[in-house]
Every structure is written in C-alpha cells, then in structure tokens.
Amino acid sequence: MTVQKMLEDLIEKGFSQHAIAKRVGTTQPTIHRALKGSDTRYETGKEIEAMHHQETRPETVEHLDGIRPQEKLEHEQANPR
Numbered sequence: 001m002t003v004q005k006m007l008e009d010l011i012e013k014g015f016s017q018h019a020i021a022k023r024v025g026t027t028q029p030t031i032h033r034a035l036k037g038s039d040t041r042y043e044t045g046k047e048i049e050a051m052h053h054q055e056t057r058p059e060t061v062e063h064l065d066g067i068r069p070q071e072k073l074e075h076e077q078a079n080p081r
Contacts, residue, residue, distance in 0.1 A: 003034050003045045003048050003049075004034060004035060004036075004037055006048050006049060006051075006052035007020065007031060007034055007048060008035070009052060009056060010048075010052060010055060010056075011035075013055060013056070015055070017031040017035070018031075020048070020051065023047075023051055024047035025044075025047060026040075026044050026047075030044065034048070
C-alpha cells in the first residue's frame with residue numbers, strides 16, 4: 001500500500017493533516033505533499049505506516065454505530081431480526 005493511500009485512509013477516518021503530521025513527527029506541508037504523490041523520507045513513510053496499521057486494525061476501529069466488528073457480529077448472532 002502506498003503512503004498516499006495510507007494517508008487517504010487516515011483522513012477518511014477523521015484525522016486532519018496537522019494531526020497526522022504531529023503524530024508522525026513531521027510538518028503538515030509534508031503530509032500535504034505526500035497526499036499529492038510526492039516522495040517522503042523513509043522514516044516518515046514508516047511512521048505513517050505504523051500509524052495507519054494502529055488506527056485501521058479491526059480491533060481498534062470503532063464504527064459509526066459505536067460497535068466494534070466482533071462485538072457487532074456477536075450482537076447480531078444473539079439478537080437475530
């Protein structure tokens with residue numbers, strides 16, 4: 001997966017460019033350029049990758065209805081319509 005795609009995913013999840021930059025130790029303009037397809041430093045790319053992994057794992061992602069995927073499955077199995 002590209003850095004650009006990982007950043008798009010994080011923004012879709014509600015992170016601002018500024019928040020991503022602060023968390024990965026770079027500047028907002030660097031994140032903006034990466035979103036446009038520019039190359040990033042190896043270290044920055046690895047930090048973005050780590051953030052993406054942490055924030056998009058199913059066990060840490062809460063959906064809009066507030067129920068995590070496994071909990072939702074268990075809830076649906078216990079409460080069939």
